[in-house]
Amino acid sequence: MTAVGVRLDHLAVAQHYAASPERWPVAPRFDPAERWYHRLAVADDYEVWLLTWLPGQGTEIHDHGGSAGAFHVFRGTLVEDTVANGPGGARVASRELGEGAGRRFGGHHVHRMTNLSTRPAVSVHVYGPALTTMTKYRLGPAGLEVLTVERAGAEW
Template identity: 75%
Template sequence: MNAVDLRLDHLAIAARYAATPEDWPVAPRFNPVDRWYHRLAVADDHEVWLLTWLPGQGTDLHDHGGSAGAFHVFAGTLTEDTVSIPAGGPARITGRELGEGAGRRFGSRHIHRITNRSSRPAVSVHVYGPALATMTRYRIGADGLEVLTVEKAGVQW
């Protein structure tokens, strides 16, 4: 059996941060207008973000600009909708609910959106490797997946 290198396992890193909230440099905050986020840590090969989600808050469909990653639900429940495009078929969205303690790894070509569809606030820890440089936002149109914008780190977030 091969050992997993926990330094490179984004979900293990997210779970480790979620297990020690007393070490976070800030306490989670909630913004009634939009989800709140704060970068907890940055290393040569990854970065760690803390996000909060009030009921109804979420992201658009997006990717992570070639970064792989993971997220761990620290509190509450989040729904992740992922996009798949079958050969010759229309884009399809599949939803999955993740409750407190659940997590999800994703690859560098992953397109998804995350939403708090519950009636309670949620908190999550996200890890991206390498650190995010860009994020592309999408919509599903008549011709399939369409690019809306490409956002750059340090400019749009």
């Protein structure tokens, strides 16, 4: 638990978990049909997830239901496309994050992540507070359009 008035550094938490893979309760697994994920830890003000990505696997455009967070690339390379509505529609900014890289994001962050490389990737994600919903979007002529809202415990 964090002290009142002290902001939790989600990236530091992700890096902490990534630094000790021998303490993970499960070893990373790879599923050719879909991305694999497992919750590593839960605390009062955050949760930690381990995700694996085979080449070509990725997410849809999504948010984190108001939770802030961070991710750290433990192994491999991932591409993050950050999406924001602006004048004339949505803007997409891409960045490649290699092994050891990571980034923080706020509660209104909308993105998709993909493994565009030829090697499997593993990443550690932290969300605070714990995820309760995730909204999936598509890019339409007017910008972001809601596809679905998924709920923790029901869809994942």
